[in-house]
Amino acid sequence: MNISDGNFFNANNKVLAQKRFKDISSLVNQKETKILGASTQDKEVYKIAVIGDSVTYGLGVQDKEKYTNILEMELNKLYKDKKFEVYNFSLVGDDQLDNYMKYLLASKNNSYDLHIFAYVTNDIFIEKNIKYPNKKEEYEKIYQDCYIQTSQAKTETKPDENSQSEYNKFLFYESVNSTNVCMTNFILSSISKEDVIFFATDGIGDLDLYKKPENNFDKDDYYTLALANYSKLIRENGFKILSPYDNNSLFPTEKGNISGKENHPNKTIHKLFAYFLTQEIIKIQSNNSENLISNEKSILCDYEKKIAKDVSILVKEDIYPIKYCE
Amino acid sequence: MLLKNKKIILLIFIIFSLFVSYKLTYNFGEKYYFDKLFYRKSTSHGYF
Numbered sequence: 001m002n003i004s005d006g007n008f009f010n011a012n013n014k015v016l017a018q019k020r021f022k023d024i025s026s027l028v029n030q031k032e033t034k035i036l037g038a039s040t041q042d043k044e045v046y047k048i049a050v051i052g053d054s055v056t057y058g059l060g061v062q063d064k065e066k067y068t069n070i071l072e073m074e075l076n077k078l079y080k081d082k083k084f085e086v087y088n089f090s091l092v093g094d095d096q097l098d099n100y101m102k103y104l105l106a107s108k109n110n111s112y113d114l115h116i117f118a119y120v121t122n123d124i125f126i127e128k129n130i131k132y133p134n135k136k137e138e139y140e141k142i143y144q145d146c147y148i149q150t151s152q153a154k155t156e157t158k159p160d161e162n163s164q165s166e167y168n169k170f171l172f173y174e175s176v177n178s179t180n181v182c183m184t185n186f187i188l189s190s191i192s193k194e195d196v197i198f199f200a201t202d203g204i205g206d207l208d209l210y211k212k213p214e215n216n217f218d219k220d221d222y223y224t225l226a227l228a229n230y231s232k233l234i235r236e237n238g239f240k241i242l243s244p245y246d247n248n249s250l251f252p253t254e255k256g257n258i259s260g261k262e263n264h265p266n267k268t269i270h271k272l273f274a275y276f277l278t279q280e281i282i283k284i285q286s287n288n289s290e291n292l293i294s295n296e297k298s299i300l301c302d303y304e305k306k307i308a309k310d311v312s313i314l315v316k317e318d319i320y321p322i323k324y325c326e
Numbered sequence: 327m328l329l330k331n332k333k334i335i336l337l338i339f340i341i342f343s344l345f346v347s348y349k350l351t352y353n354f355g356e357k358y359y360f361d362k363l364f365y366r367k368s369t370s371h372g373y374f
Contacts, residue, residue: 020372057372058372059371059372059373060360060364060365060371060372061371061372062370062371063370063372092372258360259360259361259365260361261360261361261365262360262361262365
């Protein structure tokens with residue numbers, strides 16, 4: 001199956017189509033999206049659209065282990081008269097223009113109370129393909145404007161992703177003063193700031209690396225700087241970024257991958273992402289805290305304890321809550 | 327009657343043991359042999 005081909009979602013793979021691709025396939029084909037089991041007629045429904053790439057798609061973990069599924073379950077346990085529906089609009093290799101196209105489709109088809117754009121460094125480079133409806137046309141339109149503004153042609157081919165150091169270096173250069181940056185700014189300025197937040201699944205990078213001489217850079221430094229540049233652009237465009245790897249974070253910096261070959265987050269990290277987002281959504285919904293099953297502060301502390309417990313098991317070291325359990 | 331009951335209990339035990347063995351083997355394989363058994367092969371892990 002060619003994933004960059006617009007016919008991808010009509011591919012006949014029952015297992016993937018019925019579970020994993022259900023939300024995104026409904027989005028692309030503009031069909032009725034899921035309705036959760038219980039009747040929602042007597043409850044207020046809060047709809048969250050999570051738009052992302054392979055991390056949010058849950059590559060390497062089972063469908064039930066994806067953080068979007070866990071997030072939906074956790075939120076529905078916490079509020080008495082409110083129901084949450086979390087939609088996962090993510091696919092492997094989606095770039096920021098893909099995410100923008102999905103955002104436009106989602107806004108056209110349905111109304112979501114919150115859009116979460118999950119991102120990692122790989123999403124920086126915008127590719128010209130027909131993955132989503134109207135993507136190619138939108139690409140050409142933005143590209144034309146940016147080409148005139150920057151007088152610079154965009155690199156049409158990216159290096160082989162198996163050559164990690166070359167690929168990271170390429171992503172870094174695409175994140176600085178390029179046509180790609182101009183296109184990124186165009187996309188970010190076209191997204192509503194009221195109901196969109198960004199979720200940095202790999203952290204927000206580190207701009208302090210600019211202080212390090214470039215001839216001492218290793219392959220991860222280019223990756224981290226590219227991520228930092230992208231995060232900076234997001235912030236400059238007025239968006240809030242949720243980063244599970246901020247200064248007060250309990251999140252582990254190692255043992256988060258699935259295996260030696262599969263570098264995507266493992267099921268523990270997915271669970272931690274869900275707990276982290278649950279805390280953030282509780283905070284966003286603080287005007288609704290009387291609907292919570294218990295006191296907001298104690299729930300935030302409970303989730304921090306859960307995070308500490310799972311991280312302790314993962315890294316085999318005692319980790320204690322530091323933020324919400326004073 | 328007693329023999330029949332014993333057979334039923336044995337059957338339930340065998341089915342339960344098979345299920346537990348399958349689950350344990352699956353989890354063990356997923357944790358320690360992911361690259362060999364699941365990587366780019368398993369549809370339930372999102373590969374296509």
